[in-house]
Amino acid sequence: MRLAILAHEKFPDRAKTAVGLLRYTDHEVVAVLDRDHAGDRVRDHIEDVQDAPVVAGIDDVPDIDAFVVGIAPIGGGFDETWRDDVTGALERGAEVWSGLHYHLADDEAFAALADEHDTRLWDVRDPPEDLTVAEGVARDLDATVVTTVGSDCSTGKMTATCELVEAARERGWSAGVVPTGQTGIMIEGWGLPIDRTISDFTAGAVERMLVERAEEYDYLFVEGQGAITHPAYSAVTCGILHGSMPDALVYCHEAGREAVHGYESFSLPDVGAHASLYENLAEPVSPTSVVAGSLNTSKLSEEDARKAVDEFGEALDEPATDAVRFGCEEILDAL
Amino acid sequence: MRLAILAHEKFPDRAKTAVGLLRYTDHEVVAVLDRDHAGDRVRDHIEDVQDAPVVAGIDDVPDIDAFVVGIAPIGGGFDETWRDDVTGALERGAEVWSGLHYHLADDEAFAALADEHDTRLWDVRDPPEDLTVAEGVARDLDATVVTTVGSDCSTGKMTATCELVEAARERGWSAGVVPTGQTGIMIEGWGLPIDRTISDFTAGAVERMLVERAEEYDYLFVEGQGAITHPAYSAVTCGILHGSMPDALVYCHEAGREAVHGYESFSLPDVGAHASLYENLAEPVSPTSVVAGSLNTSKLSEEDARKAVDEFGEALDEPATDAVRFGCEEILDAL
Known part of the structure; x- marks a missing residue:
C-alpha cells in the first residue's frame, strides 16, 4: 500500500x-x-x-x-x-x-x-467489544514468547520489538510482532490497543493475540508498554506481563534517564533491582527472566553510547545493546 | 432508603x-x-x-x-x-x-x-466518560490511606475494608471507604468500578476518588481487588496499588486456599513472600508496608479459626485477625 x-x-x-x-x-x-x-x-x-x-x-x-x-x-x-x-x-x-x-x-x-x-x-485505539478476561493459557503455547519491558514509557520497547523481529527473520527464524499500541498496530496492520481495553480484560486481550498467532510463528515478540512501577500506567504493564506469560524478557531503558518521564518527582529504580522486580512479579503466574537489555542511546555520541551500553549491561548483569544503533545479535544469542 | x-x-x-x-x-x-x-x-x-x-x-x-x-x-x-x-x-x-x-x-x-x-x-459498572491518567498525587494527600490487598479474588478485601471503617468509627476516628467494585459502590452510594475503567486510567480513577474524599476524612480505606499475581486481574490490582499510594496495606487471605480461584493450576504464593512482593512493587512509586492481615475463616470451627489466624499472623510476621469473626482491633492498633 x-x-x-x-x-x-x-x-x-x-x-x-x-x-x-x-x-x-x-x-x-x-x-x-x-x-x-x-x-x-x-x-x-x-x-x-x-x-x-x-x-x-x-x-x-x-x-x-x-x-x-x-x-x-x-x-x-x-x-x-x-x-x-x-x-x-x-x-x-x-x-x-x-x-x-x-x-x-x-x-x-x-x-x-x-x-x-x-x-x-x-x-486503531477502538478495541473490539468482545474482549474477555484471560484464561491463563499463554504459558501453554508452542511459540517462544519474548516480552519487552522497561524502566519507563518511551524507552524504546516498540522499537526494540520491531528490531528484534527484523533481526530474527534475517537469521531465518519464524518470528512475529504482537503489537499492543497504536504505532505498532499501524505498522503491523493488526493488534489490540492494550491501553484502551477495559482494565479487567487487559491480560485477556494480550492472551487473545498470542493464541491467534502462536501457530503461525516460532517466536512471538510482545511489544511492552509503560513500566510496572509507573505511577499512572503500571496496570497496563502488569496486564501485559501476566497475560503474555513470556519465556524471556528484554529490558529497555534510555541512557541518562533518572526520573519517570512527565512525573519527574518519581525517581527510576536501579535497573538491576527493577529487572528482578519484573521477574519476581511474573514468577507466581509464569516464571521468566530478563535475558538481555536494550539501551536507547540516541542522544549520545558513538563513544559515549558504547560506554553507556557496557555500564547498562553490567547493571543488568545480562548482555546489552542499543537495538537500533548496534543491532540485536546479543539479544538473539541470549534467547 | x-x-x-x-x-x-x-x-x-x-x-x-x-x-x-x-x-x-x-x-x-x-x-x-x-x-x-x-x-x-x-x-x-x-x-x-x-x-x-x-x-x-x-x-x-x-x-x-x-x-x-x-x-x-x-x-x-x-x-x-x-x-x-x-x-x-x-x-x-x-x-x-x-x-x-x-x-x-x-x-x-x-x-x-x-x-x-x-x-x-x-x-454502577458504567464508569464516567471523563476519567484520565493518574497525576501521581495520592501520596501528598492529608488523609492516611490504607489499601486492602490479598492473595486472590474473593478473599475478603471488601469485607475487611467495611469492617475496618466501622471499627475505626467506633473508636471515634474520621474514616471512610473508597469503593472500587460494584458491591462496595452500592453499599456506599458512590465510587468508581475500577475493573471497568479503560486500563490507562485505572490508577487515575482511584486517585480521583482519594482526592475527592481526602479533605473529608482522616483515614481512607481503599477496597482492593484481585491480586498482583492473579493471571487475569493483576492489572486492576496494580493500578489500585499505585493509584492509591497507601500509607499501609492490610493483607487478606482465605484459610485453606492454595490455588487461584477459578484458575486452579496456578498455586498461590507463600503469604509472607507475597506480602513482601506487594511492598517491593509499591516502593519505587510510594513506599508502604503490610501492617496486618485478615484471614477469612468462615469455613472453619471457632477453634480451628483461632489456630489458622495465629499461623497466618506468623507467616505474615504481622498482627492478624479475621475481621468479620474476631474484629479489627489488632489491625487498627497496627495503624
Missing part, C-alpha cells in the same frame, strides 16, 4: 507514530504532511528510515491507498485544521487510519464520506 | 452483592427476592446481617425506594426471567441499581419506564 502520514508542525521529534511507520512499515510512504516543513525531505530530518517528500497538505500528496494520522495532540482530540486533509483523502477513496482518542468513525461527516467512497475509517 | 434485593436462585452463597448489602448498607432492606426460598427469612440462611423476608417476586415486596440487582450470571448478562420484577419496581417509581455488564439504561423498555416514572437507572 501507498501511505501518506499527517504530522503537521510535529515532524519528526513529536511524531512518534509517523517516525515508527517510516522506520518499520512494509508499506511505501509517499508523503509526510507537515506544513512547517513543506518542501523538505524526510531524510533532511531523520536517517535510517524510508525517504519521502514533506508536503503542506493533501493536494500535494500523490496517489495513496491510506492516509494516516501520525500525531496526537495532548488529550487525543481531533485538530480541526486537519479536516481538509482527511476529507481530501476520503474523497480520493483512501482509507484513513487514526490512533486518536477521538474516533473518526464517530464523526458524521467522515463516516458519510467513507461510506460514499466505499472506504474504511480505522480507529 | 428502603431496598429490595433481587437474588433469584442464588441466595445467599452465590449472591455476594446481596449479602454485602445486607451486612453493611445503612439503608433498610425490606425484602430479598429468591423464588427458590420464598417464605424464608434472611436469618434462616445467614447470621450477623439485617433480617428481611425472602419473597418470590416484586408483587410480594412492600414499599421501596430502590430495587437492587444483587446477583450476576456468568457473563454479566440480564436474565429475562427478572424482567417482570424490574418492570414492577420501575412502575412503582423505585430506582433500580445494577452491577451487570448489561446496562439497564441501554434497555429501551427500562429506560422508557424510568423516564415515565421520573426515577433513576443506576448502572
Whole structure:
C-alpha cells in the first residue's frame, strides 16, 4: 500500500507514530504532511528510515491507498485544521487510519464520506467489544514468547520489538510482532490497543493475540508498554506481563534517564533491582527472566553510547545493546 | 432508603452483592427476592446481617425506594426471567441499581419506564466518560490511606475494608471507604468500578476518588481487588496499588486456599513472600508496608479459626485477625 502520514508542525521529534511507520512499515510512504516543513525531505530530518517528500497538505500528496494520522495532540482530540486533509483523502477513496482518542468513525461527516467512497475509517485505539478476561493459557503455547519491558514509557520497547523481529527473520527464524499500541498496530496492520481495553480484560486481550498467532510463528515478540512501577500506567504493564506469560524478557531503558518521564518527582529504580522486580512479579503466574537489555542511546555520541551500553549491561548483569544503533545479535544469542 | 434485593436462585452463597448489602448498607432492606426460598427469612440462611423476608417476586415486596440487582450470571448478562420484577419496581417509581455488564439504561423498555416514572437507572459498572491518567498525587494527600490487598479474588478485601471503617468509627476516628467494585459502590452510594475503567486510567480513577474524599476524612480505606499475581486481574490490582499510594496495606487471605480461584493450576504464593512482593512493587512509586492481615475463616470451627489466624499472623510476621469473626482491633492498633 501507498501511505501518506499527517504530522503537521510535529515532524519528526513529536511524531512518534509517523517516525515508527517510516522506520518499520512494509508499506511505501509517499508523503509526510507537515506544513512547517513543506518542501523538505524526510531524510533532511531523520536517517535510517524510508525517504519521502514533506508536503503542506493533501493536494500535494500523490496517489495513496491510506492516509494516516501520525500525531496526537495532548488529550487525543481531533485538530480541526486537519479536516481538509482527511476529507481530501476520503474523497480520493483512501482509507484513513487514526490512533486518536477521538474516533473518526464517530464523526458524521467522515463516516458519510467513507461510506460514499466505499472506504474504511480505522480507529486503531477502538478495541473490539468482545474482549474477555484471560484464561491463563499463554504459558501453554508452542511459540517462544519474548516480552519487552522497561524502566519507563518511551524507552524504546516498540522499537526494540520491531528490531528484534527484523533481526530474527534475517537469521531465518519464524518470528512475529504482537503489537499492543497504536504505532505498532499501524505498522503491523493488526493488534489490540492494550491501553484502551477495559482494565479487567487487559491480560485477556494480550492472551487473545498470542493464541491467534502462536501457530503461525516460532517466536512471538510482545511489544511492552509503560513500566510496572509507573505511577499512572503500571496496570497496563502488569496486564501485559501476566497475560503474555513470556519465556524471556528484554529490558529497555534510555541512557541518562533518572526520573519517570512527565512525573519527574518519581525517581527510576536501579535497573538491576527493577529487572528482578519484573521477574519476581511474573514468577507466581509464569516464571521468566530478563535475558538481555536494550539501551536507547540516541542522544549520545558513538563513544559515549558504547560506554553507556557496557555500564547498562553490567547493571543488568545480562548482555546489552542499543537495538537500533548496534543491532540485536546479543539479544538473539541470549534467547 | 428502603431496598429490595433481587437474588433469584442464588441466595445467599452465590449472591455476594446481596449479602454485602445486607451486612453493611445503612439503608433498610425490606425484602430479598429468591423464588427458590420464598417464605424464608434472611436469618434462616445467614447470621450477623439485617433480617428481611425472602419473597418470590416484586408483587410480594412492600414499599421501596430502590430495587437492587444483587446477583450476576456468568457473563454479566440480564436474565429475562427478572424482567417482570424490574418492570414492577420501575412502575412503582423505585430506582433500580445494577452491577451487570448489561446496562439497564441501554434497555429501551427500562429506560422508557424510568423516564415515565421520573426515577433513576443506576448502572454502577458504567464508569464516567471523563476519567484520565493518574497525576501521581495520592501520596501528598492529608488523609492516611490504607489499601486492602490479598492473595486472590474473593478473599475478603471488601469485607475487611467495611469492617475496618466501622471499627475505626467506633473508636471515634474520621474514616471512610473508597469503593472500587460494584458491591462496595452500592453499599456506599458512590465510587468508581475500577475493573471497568479503560486500563490507562485505572490508577487515575482511584486517585480521583482519594482526592475527592481526602479533605473529608482522616483515614481512607481503599477496597482492593484481585491480586498482583492473579493471571487475569493483576492489572486492576496494580493500578489500585499505585493509584492509591497507601500509607499501609492490610493483607487478606482465605484459610485453606492454595490455588487461584477459578484458575486452579496456578498455586498461590507463600503469604509472607507475597506480602513482601506487594511492598517491593509499591516502593519505587510510594513506599508502604503490610501492617496486618485478615484471614477469612468462615469455613472453619471457632477453634480451628483461632489456630489458622495465629499461623497466618506468623507467616505474615504481622498482627492478624479475621475481621468479620474476631474484629479489627489488632489491625487498627497496627495503624
